[in-house]
Amino acid sequence: MKMSAIEPRTDYLNAGYSVRSWLLTQDHKRIALLYLLAITCMFFIGGAAAVLFRLDLMTPDADLVQSETYNKLFTMHGVIMVFFFLIPSIPAVLGNFLLPLMIGARDLAFPKLNLLSWYVFIAGGAFTIWAIVHGGVDTGWTFYTPYTSTYSNTHVMSTALGVFIVGFSSILTALNFLVTIHTMRAPGLTWFRLPLFVWTMYATSLVIMLGTPVLSIVIFLVALERGLGFGIFDPALGGDPLLFQHLFWFYSHPAVYIMVLPAMGVISELVTCFARKRVFGYHFIVLASLGIAVLGFLVWGHHMFVSGQSVYAGMVFSILSFLVAVPSAIKVFNWTATLYGGQIGYETPMLYALGFVGLFTIGGLTGLFLATTAVDVHVHDTYFVVAHFHYIMVGGAVMAYLGGIHYWWPKITGRMYPEWWARLSALMIFVGFNLTFFPQFILGYLGMPRRYHVYPEEFQMLNVLSSAGASILGVGYLLPMAYFTWSLWYSPLAGDNPWGATGLEWQTTSPPPTENFPVIPTVVTEPYDYETNSDQTITVRRQGEFAHE
Amino acid sequence: MSSSAGALAHHFANIHQQRTAARLGMWIFLLTEVMFFGGAIATYCIYRTLHPYVFEAAGRELSKPLGTLNTVVLITSSLTMALSVVAAHSGNRRRLLGWLAATMGLGLVFLGVKAIEWYTEYAHHRVPGLNFTPDELGPTAELFFACYFALTSLHALHMIIGLAVMGVLVRLAYQGRLGPERFIPVEVTGLYWHFVDIVWIFLFPLLYLL
């Protein structure tokens, strides 16, 4: 420990080169990179499934794969993207890396638990991949009973076990975050001086801690039914398959916020930095994050308007779903107000941030269509729903994740990414995304159900457009893989604070030393003080001088 | 990792911060556990509301005396656990070992009684998926017993984990690695054990008495 404080050239990346020094590391920054590798692999597996079924959907008939395979492909896409990419993405990679840096701590509160969470993630992933390799699972990512518990002849158990296990990985991460934020803030870093990213990590962790165990228990009950014949959701015994849906969505609606709250945190950081302005309405954004975390638990019934739920319950869930849109809208207005009068720079992270605001708004507003019970009857289980949640999860969460990776790449690796290529890929992703999913709104409105393998010929045009968009989107995702890898060796050194950003993570060296700060900083101002000179407002007592450039 | 008792991990500013973090960590973990058991208990309560007569009749088949005995055993073990924590704080190793052993003993008694109950239910063909034979209560009784076995086995699993952790504590205490400087492991295990106790305090009336 003492060594690295004396030797300024030592950072967390060159602190050790052995495989052991990575696989047994307790450094939150290295664990973040382990997660980055793992979820990137998962992203491309899930993406490959999407490529296959989008290819198949270019024609109305089933001609590329058989229907059984088609069902397995969209299930695999959903399971992997939701549980193994989107949920861990921003918290486990950016959160793990940044949270201790942003609050001026040396590590998370429980470094061993943090490492354990990664191994738990890998174990969960292994069971799921095993299921895919041995023939896959065809239940859809929602695992609805009684099909899942009784009728499906595919590898339900190992997939469910994988999802059950990976839940503990998120729980461990969230537990670590909550304790760290509560107990390890640097001197002077009061609650309302926390960066908004930290606040969203806090809100997300709360949702994870309260929601994930309910998913665990419902998977446990399904496993008892399928494996031991316990019949908990079996109507023949008086059990209720709809109860499964209630418990499942009690987790899986808040899971949307597990994906999108961290994205909102990233966007808050990016918008203020590239508008060179103090964020508008800091306290409102904080309260909106907490409001989303609470209200998000009260709206799950909007997935069940047509499932036989009582009409009155439907009305209540509908009203509450409208309410949960309010804090999200507050955030969008605040970001917009932050842009107003700012000196906006159009570097790649900002392109992603602006893309996020637009796409998230479309995703959110179409969510209100779906929260309207009468409209939902028309578009329920159609491509309209698919388009809606992809606007939130891909247009929202993935865009923010990529924006965040670009923004903090200089801090993580010490090197810049190639700006021209990055802008190109951001543009391709934006265009490809809209071309993929906007036609799906129309398809759904015209009545094409989701998860169908074959469709009437009049839907072909829109499906071809969607598949064409998906291919652009695919290239857009492959580009960063290539130029990020390239940048590790050939890009110019970034310096400590290439964006001139506020925030403690920019006050230490790039890449940071293993113990993050030679001396723990003392915070004396609010975050996002871009109007005055940021270097003076956040006092950091460091031994070294600010780096070159 | 730490070799000496009460060692401060490198990433904490002081021992107070480290202790606060450990305590808060366990409380937050228990919050997750509340939701975990909450989901299962809610499932049971909903089915009980849907089928009040069958569930009540099926619940009468459980042994109230054994259930009561186990409740007393478990509450007593919470007392001995609390005394272990006191002993750990004051650094009295002999008492710490004694109270931990008593807690483990009571935990094992609970599991033994539970095993007798399960065996009785097995003998009466009341185990779903294994040998359940419907009687005049009809098929819905199987739903009651499915919930009963799911809930009690989850609870028992948590007790077994608690006992294993206490085994580690006994070993640490025996080696002299717990004391007035390093009592947090005993304290957070105590929190966990009380939680497992409280879960039973809910399960007992819900399953046996209502």
Ligand SMILES: [Cu+2]
């Ligand atoms: Cu929802």
